[in-house]
Amino acid sequence: MRSLFLFSCMVICGFIGTIAAQDNHPNLDYFHKNVEKNIDSRRFGYEAIKPSIEKLKHHSDFKVELLGQSVEGRPIQLVSWGTGEESILMWSQMHGDEPTATMAMMDLFNFLMDEQDERGEALKANWKESLSLYFIPMLNPDGADQFRRHNAMGIDINRDALKLNTPEGRALKAAKDRLQPDWGFNLHDQSRYYQAGHQPHPATFSFLAPAYNEAKDINGNRMAAMQLIVALNELAQSQLPGQVGRYDDTFEPRAFGDNMQKWGVRTILIECGGNPADFEKQDIRKNHFLFYLHIFDQIINQSYQQYALSDYEAIPFNRRRMMELVVRNADYTYLGQHTHLDFGYQFVEYDTQDHRSGYVRGSINEIGDLTGYQGYQELDASDLVLEKGRLYPNTFKQLTDLTPSRIQQLHRAGYTAVKLKNLPPKAERYNLPIQLRSAKTKQVDNEIKLYGNPAFVLRDQAGRVVGVIVNGVYYPIE
Ligand SMILES: [Zn+2]
Structure with missing residues (x-):
């Protein structure tokens, strides 16, 4: 009966007046070549990503280690790639019903694993030498299994950064303590009912450089996170004009993003929202894949440093409209x-x-x-x-x-x-x-x-x- 649902989606989508999404970025070739076909909609559990993770275990460029186990005993894994000095930690799906970044991560793994054209190989060689990439795909596999936000104990892992009541939260904290990453990417999905400021478009992506204190001070690390967000905003605007928003930066003392920033990691929150004609978020996934590549390049070239605080503040706030x-x-x-x-x-x-x-x-x-x-x-x-x-x-x-x-x-x-x-x-x-x-x-x-x-x-x-x-x-x- 899924086809009927898709039918109704097509009807929905055929009728929306919006600016057409662009599909011309040169790195999209790498997406189309490497998209993980095992996953094609939002509802999947650990068993869907397991084949991808198993493949990585047999690839010499990757290291896969068990970070911990979820409440119900599912594995939480750390995937490492690259030997460079600058380190980046990315964790996805700490909320089980927020899977878009996980999908794009599987596509990225395929891209990193398989031989590419000359340009692709050059990109990868540069990253490998300059960056150490760490991924925790699907931090909340129990939540993913039930397609729900919380872990199996009913705890919101993103409110567990200090108490560390959950094995999932402890796994993330332990990874951060051991790796001391320069950058942290907290990857989520948000409601499809957020609008990008006063523009007549959904906030298909929203960003935040979380505050590390009540005063919302901006230190060097937080400023770097804001600047890199501006770089991501430019890319997103080129693909999805007008469809980018920004989160309010009220300090949440229990959240992982805010605490990562406090612990000295340059932290960025990426939220995938709604998108016309894309109920299952497959088009958003494609754009998220582009983000990964852009992040690596920006960090290596330090090109994000050209941006000003005012560029960050020009990104409109999300509104639930x-x-x-x-x-x-x-x-x-x-x-x-x-x-x-x-x-x-x-x-x-x-x-x-x-x-x-x-x-x-x-x-x-x-x-x-x-x-x-x-x-x-x-x-x-x-x-x-x-x-x-x-x-x-x-x-x-x-x-x-x-x-x-x-x-x-x-x-x-x-x-x-x-x-x-x-x-x-x-x-x-x-x-x-x-x-x-x-x-x-x-x-x-x-x-x-x-x-x-x-x-x-x-x-x-x-x-x-x-x-x-x-x-x-x-x-x-x-
Ligand atoms: Zn979330």
Whole structure:
């Protein structure tokens, strides 16, 4: 049923007005040649990266050592490469449901392992001689297995830098103490509902040079981290114009990033957010791969030193203003109140039982004036009639009766919900563009309500159905 979900994603994505992502960076060849095909979506556990790690163990350029074990006994490994003086420690996925940097790390390992063209070999030779790279891929394998943030004890590892209650936190701290890296990269994913400042784009990447004290002082190390972020911002802007944000630098005394900075490591937080047409973050992964290469070059050439504090401060702050779908200027009447209002849906994501696939439920999270908000899909309803979706009176036998053409017929007739004699459990997981209800259902409630998930039919002035909204997605009808 995954294909159905992809179908709905394609529909979502086809409709977003945004600046097209660039795909012309010379280092992208290395990505396409070395992408780890074993992983192609966000939900994977340690078993998915294990073959990559095993391969490294047999490659003479790499060293793989066991740093520790997670609460449930999964390995936490340290991968080392290079013999240079400047050392860089990168750890990914301390939050189990934040896997993008891990994916890109597997691609990077492939790139480092395999023979490349002349330019690629020259790049690698330069890095190998100048840098010592240390990676901890998937610091929280138990969380990854369940696709959840916390470790198996329910502890947020990123709030465990001082107490060190978790074996995962202790592994990271021990690696830092032993290696004393010059640079630290704390690699995460953030909500797809962050907007890049006041720009009508998601913050596909966000950065932070964490503060090391309450006063948010800037010492030499933190300044270097800020400058390197500016270099990464330039690269990101060239690929994803307008889609970069910055985190607020309020000091969090328990977090690893803040403490790494305090312990003298030049620390950078990278967060992967949302991206149009990229629900599974495969395009973001590609850009994250570019970051790795850029980081190595910048550190060797020290070219980041050209940037000023003001360049860092010019990166706009994240704002939680993205929506999946924003409907604007809808003519709507509720208990006699006639309005022209905006409303926006976000998705709440749910897991299937094995945590290896997911599904979403739309939720209206803001009603009224949505000026300043941006939808991945935008629908101006000024010249349309918004009609509550209706329940088709007859009952279908089973799911397979709902072919795409049958669903479209129902849409054209103003129906957004059907009854099924054999309603499968958790029917939402099919992500169909129609609401599925049991045979006993008498009516559907499609009122605009906060945190509700109503369905609508949109008609033009001639009364023709031009599209429907179901589960937070607008489906235009050709
Ligand atoms: Zn995180």
